[in-house]
Amino acid sequence: MKIVFFGSDDLAKENLEALIASGQRVVACVTQPDRPKGRTLQLSSPLPKEFALKNNIEVFQPLDLKDKVFLERLRSFEADLFVVIAYGRILTDELLAIPKIFSINLHTSLLPQYRGAAPIQWAILNGEVQTGVSIIKMNAQLDEGDVIAQKIMTIDREENAVSLKEKMKNQSPPFLLDTIQNIERGEFCFMKQDHDKATFAPKLTKEMGRIDWTKEAHVIHNCIRGLVPWPNAYTYVESKMLKILQASVVEMEQLGGVPGEILAILKDGFIVRAGRGALLIKKVHLESSRLMDAKSFISGYKMKVGFRFR
RNA sequence: CGCGGGGUAGAGCAGCCCGGCAGCUCGUCAGGCUCAUAACCUGAAGGUCGACCGUUCAAAUCGGUCCCCCGCAA
Numbered sequence: 001m002k003i004v005f006f007g008s009d010d011l012a013k014e015n016l017e018a019l020i021a022s023g024q025r026v027v028a029c030v031t032q033p034d035r036p037k038g039r040t041l042q043l044s045s046p047l048p049k050e051f052a053l054k055n056n057i058e059v060f061q062p063l064d065l066k067d068k069v070f071l072e073r074l075r076s077f078e079a080d081l082f083v084v085i086a087y088g089r090i091l092t093d094e095l096l097a098i099p100k101i102f103s104i105n106l107h108t109s110l111l112p113q114y115r116g117a118a119p120i121q122w123a124i125l126n127g128e129v130q131t132g133v134s135i136i137k138m139n140a141q142l143d144e145g146d147v148i149a150q151k152i153m154t155i156d157r158e159e160n161a162v163s164l165k166e167k168m169k170n171q172s173p174p175f176l177l178d179t180i181q182n183i184e185r186g187e188f189c190f191m192k193q194d195h196d197k198a199t200f201a202p203k204l205t206k207e208m209g210r211i212d213w214t215k216e217a218h219v220i221h222n223c224i225r226g227l228v229p230w231p232n233a234y235t236y237v238e239s240k241m242l243k244i245l246q247a248s249v250v251e252m253e254q255l256g257g258v259p260g261e262i263l264a265i266l267k268d269g270f271i272v273r274a275g276r277g278a279l280l281i282k283k284v285h286l287e288s289s290r291l292m293d294a295k296s297f298i299s300g301y302k303m304k305v306g307f308r309f310r
Numbered sequence: 311c312g313c314g315g316g317g318u319a320g321a322g323c324a325g326c327c328c329g330g331c332a333g334c335u336c337g338u339c340a341g342g343c344u345c346a347u348a349a350c351c352u353g354a355a356g357g358u359c360g361a362c363c364g365u366u367c368a369a370a371u372c373g374g375u376c377c378c379c380c381g382c383a384a
Contacts, residue, residue, distance in 0.1 A: 036384070240315095241381075267348055287381050288315035292322065299336040300322030 001025065001080040001184055004099065005048070005057075006087040008032040011169050013047040015085050015106065018173030024180065026057055027077045032088055033061040065092060074098055081180065084138060093140045101183065103138040106176055108168050110134060110150055112198040115143035120168070121161045122201035124226035127218065130154050131164070133172050135179050137190060144198075146190035149179045158248065160225040204231055209243075211235045213260035213309060217249045217277030224279075235260070235309040237286070237301070242309070245291065246283035260309040269294035272309065 002025045005016050012031075019026050029052035034043045052059050062070045075098055082103035084091065096103045109119035111134040116122075123131040132152040136145040153167060182188045209231040211220055224233040224247050232243040250271055257263050257273045264271045269282040285291045286301075297303065 243381095285380085289322085290316090290380060295336070296322040298322085299334095300324090302323085302335065 001101075001180065002027055002077065003081050003083055003180075004028045004030065004074060004077060004079045005052075006030045006082060006084040006091070007048050008046040008088045009086045010047050011108070011165065011172065012085040012087070013051050014169045015083075015173050015176050016048050016051055018177060019083070019180075020055055020057075022177050024177075026052075026055075027079060028058045028060060028074070030060045030062070030074075030087070033063060065089065065095060071095070071098075081183070082138075083176070083180070090140065090142055091138065096138055096140065104148065104179075104183075105136050105138045105143070105145065106172060107134045107136065107143055108165075108172075109201065110152065111136060111143055111147055112193040112195060114201040115198055116201040117203045119201040120164050121204055121226045124155060124159065124161055124164065125222050127222050128155055133168060133175060135176065136193075144193060144195070146192055148183070148188050148190065149175070151175045158225070160228050160246075162228050206231045209233050211244070211309070212275075213272070214275040217274035217279050220274055220279060221247060221249050232285070237303075237309065241287040242297075243285040244281055244283075245285055247279045247281045250278045250280045252278050257306075258308065262303060262305050262307045262309075264305060265298055265303070267295070270298055270303065 003019060005012075005019065005026050005028070007013070007016060007029075008031050016026065016029065029048055031046040031049050031052075034045050034049075036043055046061075049059050049061070060070060060073070064070070071094065074095070079099045080101050082091075082096070082099045084103060084105040091103065107115075107119065108131070109115075109123060110130075110132040113119075114122050114131070120131070130152055132150055134147055134151075135149045136143070136147050139145045151171065153164075153171065155164060179188070204227065209223070209227050211223065211233050213220070213235070220233070224244050227233050228245060232245065234241050234243045236242065247269075252263075252271075255263065255273055255278060259273055259275050261273045262270050263273050263278060266280070269280050271278050271280050281294045283291065284294055284297050286297065292300075
């Protein structure tokens with residue numbers, strides 16, 4: 001099939017790669033404009049762009065999706081299908097109407113749950129034990145289109161947003177290819193989403209990462225797991241921000257101390273009291289320093305039992 | 311010219327302001343104590359103080375140039 005691909009991140013790039021490898025005719029790739037990135041503010045390209053160019057696929061990075069010239073160029077490909085994965089913008093009806101069959105979107109949740117920008121992270125933040133990927137027929141409303149296929153995936157107890165996304169990068173391409181083949185053969189149906197059951201996964205914010213040590217240990221743990229690699233769960237050591245990148249919930253019967261206090265220092269980390277339960281902190285990243293294991297942090301900064309994080 | 315922190319033993323840091331013996335916690339190795347141990351005691355190994363240039367009797371420390379890492383902001 002003739003496909004126009006829309007996507008901007010690493011998950012998109014994996015799927016684009018799989019589409020091309022499978023022999024589908026990807027005729028164009030639409031992605032976000034290059035943006036300044038990093039400390040040096042150097043312009044950087046979305047991952048799918050690089051990949052598309054290497055494969056001699058025409059790349060579009062429109063600022064305005066209603067731009068007449070852009071729309072005309074897209075029409076001129078006479079594509080069968082638009083495939084949209086983490087493109088980062090809502091497509092208009094006019095755009096969605098261009099392909100001969102329709103436009104599909106691969107979304108990283110079991111819709112109607114977790115519509116929006118950060119479904120992977122929110123599933124973990126809420127302590128879900130399963131999530132998945134959905135392929136829907138797109139309409140102009142955000143993640144509301146009819147479901148064509150879904151794949152369920154489990155979330156392990158120690159899974160974090162990075163490892164879960166990695167799983168999806170591995171498992172979504174075959175799922176996407178199968179689904180496209182089914183569409184090609186006409187072997188598919190639409191399942192309406194139950195809009196009453198819809199939940200939302202809005203963009204993450206920096207503030208969400210601030211650890212409230214009076215919360216239950218597993219809630220803080222979900223925050224640590226769900227907010228990597230950005231914005232991360234963090235607390236403060238005096239005036240310096242300390243990101244906590246990896247931890248596990250510790251079952252302890254009797255807890256002394258107050259929330260945020262270091263209760264013990266062990267070989268593989270240190271234990272901090274939460275509102276209920278405690279956490280074994282394993283990996284941290286102190287402001288201005290680099291990522292380090294918790295034991296190194298304790299060694300270098302002379303942390304002692306009884307120290308209290310704020 | 312966006313703001314800021316940093317590079318010192320295998321890891322993490324102090325020392326720099328005010329130049330004068332290379333330090334701390336952890337790890338490693340050897341030995342001791344112990345019913346035992348991740349605890350405790352004794353000892354040891356391990357360094358181009360990011361690189362180069364300059365100042366000085368003397369530079370981790372002062373001045374200059376460059377390289378690399380990180381946080382914020384975007």
